[in-house]
Structure formats: structure tokens, C-alpha cells
Amino acid sequence: MTSRVGRLPLRSRLALLTAAAVAVAIAAAAVACWLITRDQLMSQLDRSLRQVEATSTLPQVVRSVGCVDERPADGPLLPRVELNADRTTAQLVLADGTACWLQGEHTITVTETDRAIAARPESQRSEVMHNVTSDGTEWRVRTINGVILNGQPAGVSVARPLSEVTDPLGTLALVLALVAGGGVVGAGAAGLLVARAGLRPVERLTHTVEHIARTEDLAVEIPVEGDDEIARLSRSFNAMTAALATSQERQQQLIADAGHELRTPLTSLRTNIELLARSEESGRELPPRQRAELLESVTAQMTELAALIGDLQELSRPDAAPDRAQLEVVALDEIAERAVRRVRLRAPEVRIEAELAPWFVRAEPAALERAVVNLLDNAVKFSPAGSRVEVRLGGGGLLRVRDHGPGIPEAELPHVFERFWRSPSARSRPGSGLGLSIVARTVQQAGGTVELRRAAGGGTEAVLRLPGAPAPPPGSLSAIRGRVGGRSA
Template sequence: MRGLAHRLRTLPLRSRLALLVASAVAIAVAAAAIVCWLLTRTQLRSELDNSLRNISAQSGAVQDALRGCAAGTNPGTGGTTNFAYIQVVGSDGSRCVFPYSEPVKVQPQDIAVARGTERDTLHNSVTENGAAVRVRTSRVLVGPGSAAVSVSRPLSEIDSSLNRLALLLAAVAGIGVIGAGAAGLWIARAGLRPVDGLTLAVEHVARTEDLTVRIPVEGEDEIARLSRSFNSMTAALASSRDRQSQLIADAGHELRTPLTSLRTNIELLARSEETGRAIPPDDRKALMASVKAQMTELAALIGDLQELSRPDAADPGPLQVVALHEVVTHAVERARLRGPDLSVGSDLRPWYVRAEPAALERALVNVLDNAVKFSPSGGSVEVALTEYGELTVRDHGPGIPAEELPHVFERFWRSPSARALPGSGLGLSIVARTIHQTGGEIALRPAAGGGTVAAIRIPGAPTPPPETYRPETP
């Protein structure tokens, strides 16, 4: 059985389908043929038994048999008749065969009828020549007494018909199985044609890495669903590869500027050391400050790239119950240190959320850093956390044009007006990703009177559950 199962698994799918269809049809046809043959045999046997009862009822034939036996006429193995064999059975097992009948072996059932213990019997027996017969023995009144008369007919009458029927059913079943196998192979080929197309498409993608391949979709069956899934998969892979290529290109572009500036400054310092020409102290101080700033910008850019290198579906870390108002307070303190000439006000209500504390704090610091960066000197930043859990950060900077708002959360995108300011264009992308991982949402909109409002909503509650995370105060 294991070897057969292994051989079946090695066959092509269409061959297995054709074989399964042919096997199913063969079993069904064989079962139908057997049932048909059994029903026919039962019907023929029933008709034969009825004919024996009718013959037994023909008193003329029975009386002739009795008179012949009484006269001592027993031709023994006389001539055969085309209709029935008749013989009289004695209580001692003796028999008197009707002329032109084949002598049939007396069975115990016949003797029981002759002795009067049974009224009649119906059974199989054989002639002296070994031919199978169907026998009916019954008691017949003869004058003041009675006698047992056996009437039999050869079973070859129905056996030959049953044999011809069996051959006919076998031929029909064979033709049906062959036809079913051919039909199954044709159906398998027609049904698996879309699978062949899908296989060719997958092999083409594996060979050429061409993710623009699409499979035509027809209908709503499983093959159509599989084709749609394949098309969706290749589209997602193509989009992922495009984003990866864009990320590498954007990262290279963003890294080129600080690296070029850093290399220039280092070359100036190296040339000064090699030539012995000292750089004026003020210029050297400015040069070192530029190097430090470029290194800081590179470190921040690399950190942002590491954060974005994680897949969107990656586990952000263990979620904890976080006191959002305290995290915002911490971020506000840091914003005040980075913008000492700004007024950063806050109006915070208690709100507790489930998030990864470090990632959430980093995201909120990025939002406030943006507000500080774009605020004019002497301006103000207003932070509010309502009792319904909406956090807003409003600045009074130049604002964001309406046509640029759809792009603010894209990686490396920077407004033309912000090209001269430090940054990589990754901060808001990281913020949006972090907020979405907590089940929240973030949006930027123009503020009344100028500036921009960043609105963040994270699911939570105003009351603190157990094990609440509270950030450390710097």
C-alpha cells in the first residue's frame, strides 16, 4: 500500500485526477453491474420456481406419472424433455421416473414430503449426469391416499442467460471505465489549464525576477481566487522592491551631503597638518563645529534608517500600559531645552494607552522637535491632551501648503521650504509608523491664524490600570 501511494504521488496531477476518476467510475459501474446481475438472477429464479409450482398443479401430468409408476413403467434414464423432469418419490427414498425425464437424486427434503412430515419443498439437486436442477416436491392426492411428486427443471436455463448477462455487463463496464478514464484525462487537462498558466508564470518570475507578470482572471472559482492571490502577491513584491530601491536611493542621496561636507572639512584639517599652515582659531572652531554637526546628523540618519529597516509587520516590542500625559510632559521638557527662546505650553489631561514605551516617547519627541524647528524665534508651541485622548501640537511657523500635506509622512520627503533645515525627512515617517502600531492615527492640518497642528489619537482610557509605565524625568 505504501509503495502504491508513493507511486501515485510521483504521477503528474492530471494523471492522478484521470486515474481517480476512472477508479471511481469503475467502482460505481462494477457495483451497478453486480447489483443488476443479482437482481436478474433473483428474478429468473423466482420465475423458475413459479413455473415449477404451475407444473405441479397440472394434475394430468402428475396422474400420468402416477399411473406409469403403478404399471411398473420406469424407463430409467430415458429420453430427455425440453420442459421438466417428473418423478414419484417413495417414503423409503425410492423413485419412479416419468418417461422421457432425467432421474434426479432424491434429497432428504423429498423423503420428508413422502413421509408426510412436510407438505412441500423447493430446493436444488442434480441429475444422475451431474446437471444442476431446481426441484419442487409436493404431496398429491391419489385416490384414497397421496404420493410425493418431484418436478424439476435444469438450472442451465437461467445459468446460460446469467453468464451471457455477466459477459455483457463486463464489456459495458470495461467500455465505461475506458471512456471515464479518457473523459477524466480531458477534464483534468481542461481544468488544470489555468494551473499550467500559473505554473509558467511562477517559473518565469523565478527565472527572470519579472514581477510585472499578471495572470488573467476568469470566473469566481478556486483557480480564479488563486490567480488573484498570485497577482496580489506579485504586485506587493513589486511594490516592496520599488520601496526598497527608493529607500536605498534616498538614503544614498541623504548620506552624500553630510559625508561630502564631512570629508571636505577633514581634508582641510589634514591639509593644514600636512602643510604646517595653521587655520585661524575662529575658522578652526567653526570647522570643528561643522564636523561635529555633520557627525551628529549622520548618527541621527543612521538611527532613523535602522528604525525603518524593520518590516512594518515586525513585532514593535512588548506593549505596556503607558501614561501618555507623562510621556508628553517628558517630551515637552526636552523640547524646551532644544528651543530655549520659545514658549512651550502644555495643558494635559490624564490618558493611558498600550504601547512600547521607548518607541512612543521617541515618536512624540520627533513631533515636538518638528514644531520647535519650524517655529520662529520668540514664538510659541502649544501642546494639549484632552480628556478624550486627543493630543495636539500646534506651532506658529510658516505652515504646510495643502498640496504638500499628503506627502509629509513619506520617507525622505521634505518640503522645499525645509531643505535648508537639518533633518533627513524620516522623522514623521517613523512617527506615523509608531502611532499606527499602537492602533492610533496621526494627521497634520493647517492651524487657524497660521502654523500647523499635529493631531494624534491613540486608543486608551482616562483611568490608570495596574502596571502603568511612567517615564523617568531627565
């Protein structure tokens, strides 16, 4: 049953749940109403039986010349008794179980309880209320003692038919059943209407999702009305599709830019290799100097391709913050020192001066070192031979890399951290335009900031800020030294 309900549409399930809830409420109210009415009718019937005694002229001592069990045709054998109650049957009950007619059509069945009450002496005033079925008719019977018949104790039973209670209860049960059934049907219809109106925004959202899944059109937006949960869901969905559209656009742009950047070195590499291959096929060897230049160009282009592929792999990683398990407390001054040593080997014609104060940060070590190397490579690339690059790490975690090159025009500064962006004046220099974008992303993931600005007196200054402390957490210094030293080796 549960699996069948689970396969129903959400609208039908809401209507069914509404109808079920209303049905339970109506059923509980109907049962309570029926029980209260039954108790009230029974109490009223019992009061009417007690009032019979108060209004009767039944003598306490009866002397009888005979006893019959139904109305005599020629009048009563017992003294006439007036009970002043319609539909009331009265009879004398003897201790041996004999019933003597007093009023009504005939006597009713005497129970053991009636006999026990009748046998009690007058001084022990007693009564009992109970139900008796006699000749197919149910009676509500009240038996009391205190009557003397021929010198023997006896009792009087006064009874009224239970149909005075059961007939109205049957009618009430029928009315309640009809009202409950109508209420359930009405509740189901109302629940269906409410579900249809309430789920209309969800239906629009569903159609939009299905349209996006079918067409991959992320430009579709859901109209938002109000501030309820559905409106919040619609806003969140619109924000999600906008983020997906932006991500898709960036991915497409990355692929297009990567293809454009790869085309130039690949074309040059293919041309050089074809020249070498044609020389081998034709048997006409190239001059040694020209052959050495071609091989050197091929090597440089392959190195450029390898660097570009490495940058693309770095950018292919998610832009979100890295896993906390990948973050370590590292010494930024030692990472900067290692980066300086690596760049000095690649650019011996530029003098790199470093002043590094201790500063410890929480970051991904390899990514942070690559970011610092990229800053130094960018500074060296635009530095004339014989000039210097100044690297300063202050006590506040501020890393400055300053060169003495031509500098960057003010109009180009906002674009320096964009992927594949290259200054028009630097298009002839090696590089892919990805280094600074990798720096920006790495620093952002570590909770810091980076900027490039024109330096006073010429050149460009890169300023990197990372939150941290001048000393590592207690107990972690040896571990940090071991990790940094191991990677340095």
C-alpha cells in the same frame, strides 16, 4: 501505490479519480442488476415448477408393477403421466431413496431431504425447493408428498435444469462487464478532457509564477475570467504581485533616498577629516578656532548620521500592525510630558508650554514616545529663538503641537509625511526627512490619525488623534505608572 499516484500530474490524478469513481458506480450498478436478475429468474423457475403440479394428471394413488430409473425403450411401466412442461424431469421418490422414472431422459439424484418429504403421510402436505447436481448437471428440484405407491407413501420430484438461470446470467455478466469497461474508459477520457479544460487557468497561473520566479518581473498579470474559485485565485495573485511590486519599488526608493541622504554628511565628514589629517601629516597645525570648528562640524555630522541610521532602522520594520504582545495600555499624557522634557534639553532657546489632560491608549510605548518627540523636534526646528511651542492634550485624546514659525505652504502639506521629503525652504536645516513619516506609521499602527495644517495667525499645527479613554482599565494603573516611571528614570 499512494506515493506513485501522488507523483502523477494533477490532471492525470483528476482523470484517474474520475475513472475510479465511475468504475465504482458502474460496478455497484452491475452487481445490483445481476443480483436482481438472478432473483427474478430463480423466482420464475420456481413458479414454473409449481405450475407443473397444477397442470399435471398425476394420480394420487399409483399401483406399479415395476420401477426404472430412465425412459423405457418399450414404454413406461407406470401409468402414463402428462406434465405439460418441456425440459421437465419428473420422478417418484420412495421413502428408501429409490427413484422411479416418470418423465425426462432419466432420474436424478435423490437427497435426504427428498426422502424425508416422501416418507411423510398424505395428511402432512409438504414440499421442498433445492438444487441438486446429477451426472454433472445442476437441477432445480421441487419435491412434494401425497402420493401412495403400492400402499406406501411416496413423493414426486419435478426438476428443471439450472442452466435456464445460469446461462442468461452468464450472458448478462459478460454484457455488463463490457459496458462497465467501456464506461470506465469513457469516464477516464472524459475526466482527462474536463481536467485539462478546468485546470487551464491553473496552468496559466503556474506558468506566470514560474516566469516571475525566473525573471523577477512583478509586472505580469494573469487574465481574469468569471467569478469562480480560479478567478478569485487569479485576482488574489494579481493583488499579491502588485503589492510585492509596490513594496519592491518602495524598498528601492528607500535605498536610493538613503544613499542620497547619506552621501552629503559622509562627503562633508570625509572632507573635514581629510583637512585634519593633512594638517597632522604636513606638520602645519590649523588655527585653534578653525580646528575647533572642524571638530564641531565632525561631531554634528556624526550625530546627524547616527540619527539618520536610527530613522532608517525604524523604517526598516514591517509596516503591518505590531504584535498584540508588544502593545500596552500607556498614559499618553505622561509620554508627552517626557517628550517635552527631552526636547527642552535640546532646544533651550524655544519655550515649550504644555497642558496635558489624562488619556490612556493602547500602543507600543517606545515607538509612541519617539513619534511625539519627532513632532516636537519638527516644531522646534522651525521656531525662531525666543518663540514658543504649545502642546495641548485634550480629554478626547487630541494632541496638538503648534509652533509660531513661518508655516508650511499649502502645496507642500500633502507631502510632509512622505519618506525623505523635505521642504525646499528647509533643505539647509538639519534632518533627514524621515521623522514625520515615522510619526505617521506609528500613529497608524496604534489606530489613530495625524495631520499637519497651517495654524491661524501663522505657524504650523500638528494634530494627533489616538483612540483611548481618560482612565485606564481597572487594576492596571499601578502597572502603568511603574512602567512609565521606570523608563523615565
